[in-house]
Amino acid sequence: MTREYPDEPADEFPRPPRTITDREGRDVEIMAADAGDHDAVFEMYLSFDPADRAQGIPPAREEAIEDWLDTILGEETLNVVAVHEGSVVGHATLVPDRHGEHELAIFVLQAFQAAGIGTYLVKTLLGLAQKEGLENVWLTVERWNDAAVGLYKKVGFETTGAESFEIEMSIQL
Amino acid sequence: MDILLGVGGSELSYHALEETIDRTQATGDSLTVAIFDNEEMNTDADEVQDRVEETLAETEFEATIRRLEGDSPGSELISLAEAEEFDRIVLGGGERSTLGKIQLGSIVEFVLLNSKTPVTLIR
Numbered sequence: 001m002t003r004e005y006p007d008e009p010a011d012e013f014p015r016p017p018r019t020i021t022d023r024e025g026r027d028v029e030i031m032a033a034d035a036g037d038h039d040a041v042f043e044m045y046l047s048f049d050p051a052d053r054a055q056g057i058p059p060a061r062e063e064a065i066e067d068w069l070d071t072i073l074g075e076e077t078l079n080v081v082a083v084h085e086g087s088v089v090g091h092a093t094l095v096p097d098r099h100g101e102h103e104l105a106i107f108v109l110q111a112f113q114a115a116g117i118g119t120y121l122v123k124t125l126l127g128l129a130q131k132e133g134l135e136n137v138w139l140t141v142e143r144w145n146d147a148a149v150g151l152y153k154k155v156g157f158e159t160t161g162a163e164s165f166e167i168e169m170s171i172q173l
Numbered sequence: 174m175d176i177l178l179g180v181g182g183s184e185l186s187y188h189a190l191e192e193t194i195d196r197t198q199a200t201g202d203s204l205t206v207a208i209f210d211n212e213e214m215n216t217d218a219d220e221v222q223d224r225v226e227e228t229l230a231e232t233e234f235e236a237t238i239r240r241l242e243g244d245s246p247g248s249e250l251i252s253l254a255e256a257e258e259f260d261r262i263v264l265g266g267g268e269r270s271t272l273g274k275i276q277l278g279s280i281v282e283f284v285l286l287n288s289k290t291p292v293t294l295i296r
Contacts, residue, residue, distance in 0.1 A: 054274070055274040055275045055276065056267075056269065056273065056274060056275035057272070057273040057274055058273075059273075068273055071271065071272070071273065072272060072273070093272070095270075095271050095272040096271070097270065097271055097272075098271070103270055103271065103272045103274070105272055105273075105274065140270075140274055140276060163279065164276070164277065164279060164282050165277055165282060166274075166276055166277075
């Protein structure tokens with residue numbers, strides 16, 4: 001199966017670190033993260049609302065979160081976190097697939113959703129990806145998740161597959 | 174109960190076969206295994222059938238084997254279940270990407286959405 005990508009590469013995205021003010025007036029830092037930030041990221045997933053899970057992630061049990069974080073904070077991955085008053089409140093990750101392309105996912109704690117943080121996270125992660133020379137990024141999103149689909153479109157992702165429960169989208173950097 | 178298990182050659186479909194054998198051995202249900210080509214997996218129905226027969230032999234479990242021909246295994250599976258009054262369709266599916274997101278293949282999705290026979294998805 002060959003994944004399709006938009007013909008034209010995307011424009012330049014902003015790179016981390018950045019300090020932004022969200023729509024609720026909260027100061028949020030967007031910064032690169034790696035395995036050394038495991039504990040702070042783990043804390044965020046412990047307080048993640050299970051109802052906000054999508055397509056089976058993040059896992060609910062603590063041991064399962066640990067295993068999953070080993071993968072998504074592992075080598076060859078790229079990560080950015082949103083930090084407010086010392087705590088991680090959002091996280092976006094790029095994980096390589098078998099074809100050397102990268103799958104994107106993003107998570108924002110419920111209290112910080114709908115404030116623009118997700119958009120900042122995705123754009124800044126793509127900026128980091130451009131700096132690291134990544135070219136092909138894709139994602140899947142549940143078709144009923146209008147907020148997420150709208151966010152990805154706004155950032156520049158194009159729909160490449162819409163036949164199934166999940167919409168597949170991609171962007172060329 | 175008469176169980177119809179679809180096996181198309183994905184790792185998850187073999188996992189479903191083993192789980193279903195365990196379950197039907199415990200309950201005394203009767204099992205029919207429908208073999209098909211899963212285009213998304215590049216599998217070959219003959220090889221799939223060999224592996225299913227091997228697993229059945231190893232577990233000393235008796236099951237009927239059927240072959241689904243045609244381009245739409247999901248549709249064939251539903252028709253077979255309805256025509257021969259099976260009580261339940263069982264399928265394996267829900268593969269995870271490296272990142273961990275679960276995605277359903279097109280055959281599983283077709284069966285879940287279109288079957289009047291109850292469907293069990295084994296992940």
